[in-house]
Amino acid sequence: MTAKQRGRPRNAQADTAILEAARDLMAAEGYERMTMEAIAARAGVGKQTVYRRWPSKAAIVAEAVMAGHLGIRAEDPPRTGDVAADLRDWLGQFFGQLGQPTAVAVIRGLAAAATDGGADAEQLYERFTGPSREQMLDLLRLGVEHGQFRTDLDIEATADAVAGTLLYRALVPPSAVLDTDAAGFLDLLLLGMTPRAGLDEGDR
Template sequence: MDDEQRRRGRPRSAEADRAILEAARDLLIADGYEQLTMQAIAERAGVGRQTVYRRWPSKAGIVAEAVMAGLLSPVPSDMAGGADATAPADLRAWLHAAAVGLSDATNLTIVRALAAAAAETDAGAIRLYRAFTEQGRTDLIDLLRTAVARCEVRADADLEAAADAIQGAVLYTALAYRPPKVEHLDSLADLLLAGLAPR
């Protein structure tokens, strides 16, 4: 190794990075976020603990990176739609898909881990929002805009606030250690649409 290489430090190993991320994923799914430790990740990945810390300062960073790399991703909600669709049907379909996704224990563990990771650093929260939450929020706003065009939702409604309320309710139930129930989400859809209906 020449002097220039020493000044730059040793190059990162793509194989080590992948092994660390896969180890974090496997341990997270098996044991949950609270039991996830840097030492356990290092042991499972077959690297030293300092190797892990040189790449990521905390387990939150590793979880965020695993999401960005596509190694951790809950099942997304499928959007409804079509010429005969209505706002209640569209919103219920979106919420039912979320309930189905979060009824899976692995998906529920991942969502809770993402929330914990996002709470640790602002940078992690931004990255996780862009990788996971942003698309669902955009889909909901588009759904509600379509409902406005059909005159099912009033034109002056704050659609971003409505989308936040919908996503927030789903995530709250997931973080409260109970998958969302379909009947609860149907009631949520009714309440929101009643508030958004043309006067």
């Protein structure tokens, strides 16, 4: 019998209550002000019940991401053959959520949790940030292969620019995030990736 199998089995209802409590507290108060005690109180369980399941609030956030309780993961990117349009639609899902105060609070909480470091930060990257980044890299590679994006496109830098812009938008006041901002950024991004027809080598 392993260590994970000893003792009473975990209560799935309590797990759900704890994860949802963490989500609600992050949205209402922010990650830094959220405490394990507050999570326990909101979930209606004892503090030790929380600590038996997760050693830290960062671990709870990581689990909430993996279990889908934070509700900020976009659908898989479409594959219509028009990579630029697919990229615009897919990124639009992420940008569209930045107008929702709850989603913004959750993204800020994820950023704060990631700075805690250790295994929890690794889990956040492996289960949330990493897969989304790989999906974007795949789209960018496909665009280059199909001649829709520049052959000299730095796909790693492009992916980082998108992630940085999304995080920046989450850090500014929600009232400053407009749909036109997202559209303008995506237009600029796609324009920069598009092959520059008729441009001489000497003009670059």
